[in-house]
Amino acid sequence: NAGVTQTPKFRILKIGQSMTLQCTQDMNHNYMYWYRQDPGMGLKLIYYSVGAGITDKGEVPNGYNVSRSTTEDFPLRLELAAPSQTSVYFCASSLVRTGELFFGEGSRLTVL
Amino acid sequence: QQQVKQSPQSLIVQKGGISIINCAYENTAFDYFPWYQQFPGKGPALLIAIRPDVSEKKEGRFTISFNKSAKQFSLHIMDSQPGDSATYFCAANQGSSNTGKLIFGQGTTLQVKP
Numbered sequence: 391n392a393g394v395t396q397t398p399k400f401r402i403l404k405i406g407q408s409m410t411l412q413c414t415q416d417m418n419h420n421y422m423y424w425y426r427q428d429p430g431m432g433l434k435l436i437y438y439s440v441g442a443g444i445t446d447k448g449e450v451p452n453g454y455n456v457s458r459s460t461t462e463d464f465p466l467r468l469e470l471a472a473p474s475q476t477s478v479y480f481c482a483s484s485l486v487r488t489g490e491l492f493f494g495e496g497s498r499l500t501v502l
Numbered sequence: 503q504q505q506v507k508q509s510p511q512s513l514i515v516q517k518g519g520i521s522i523i524n525c526a527y528e529n530t531a532f533d534y535f536p537w538y539q540q541f542p543g544k545g546p547a548l549l550i551a552i553r554p555d556v557s558e559k560k561e562g563r564f565t566i567s568f569n570k571s572a573k574q575f576s577l578h579i580m581d582s583q584p585g586d587s588a589t590y591f592c593a594a595n596q597g598s599s600n601t602g603k604l605i606f607g608q609g610t611t612l613q614v615k616p
Contacts, residue, residue, distance in 0.1 A: 394545070423603070425606075430511065430608055430609070431608060432506075432508070432591060432606040432607055432608045432609050433546070433591065433604075433606040434606075435603055435604070435605075438603060448603065480545050480546070482545070490536065490548050490551070491538075491546075491548070491604065493545030493546050493547065494545050495543070495544055495545050496543075496544075496545055
């Protein structure tokens with residue numbers, strides 16, 4: 391099993407550009423999440439989804455959008471990239487609300 | 503608003519020593535407290551977790567101690583090994599929200615010296 395797969399692993403954007411971080415999982419998990427990780431700040435929840443067609447905001451949703459058209463995929467869209475969005479982004483999934491999240495390996499984004 | 507506070511930010515321990523990481527929370531509705539371990543270049547992975555109806559949980563060299571009245575919990579790594587060198591995150595889950603969302607602490611970078 392591949393688990394949670396994120397692409398790309400690295401990306402450099404210019405201010406104002408847009409892009410989509412891809413996330414797919416093959417564990418048939420209902421719940422999916424996007425977190426960002428900044429040094430000394432832990433992980434902050436951006437958006438989450440409890441099933442296909444259902445998404446909701448987390449702690450830091452501004453500047454991001456998500457969609458969940460299938461159980462497997464949960465892409466994160468960055469519109470009008472800003473330097474404050476320079477971070478490492480992690481996608482995660484879980485079968486039920488147990489707190490056991492399975493994370494991807496992350497996508498490192500730099501906005502210059 | 504930071505709901506889970508973790509300390510220390512970094513920790514250096516000699517091989518064979520005990521590593522202790524502490525976390526404090528504010529929301530009494532939290533009912534699930536996992537610890538995640540993250541190696542460089544990888545995503546976090548669940549290490550051990552506890553619910554507030556028990557005061558301690560042990561899995562191998564890893565132990566969680568939980569103090570509900572003080573709203574604190576800690577991770578103890580016994581006989582620390584160089585392979586334990588990683589970043590550790592405590593977290594909390596508000597089960598009644600039915601979404602599985604985790605609130606993470608700031609993280610502790612552990613270095614175990616040979």
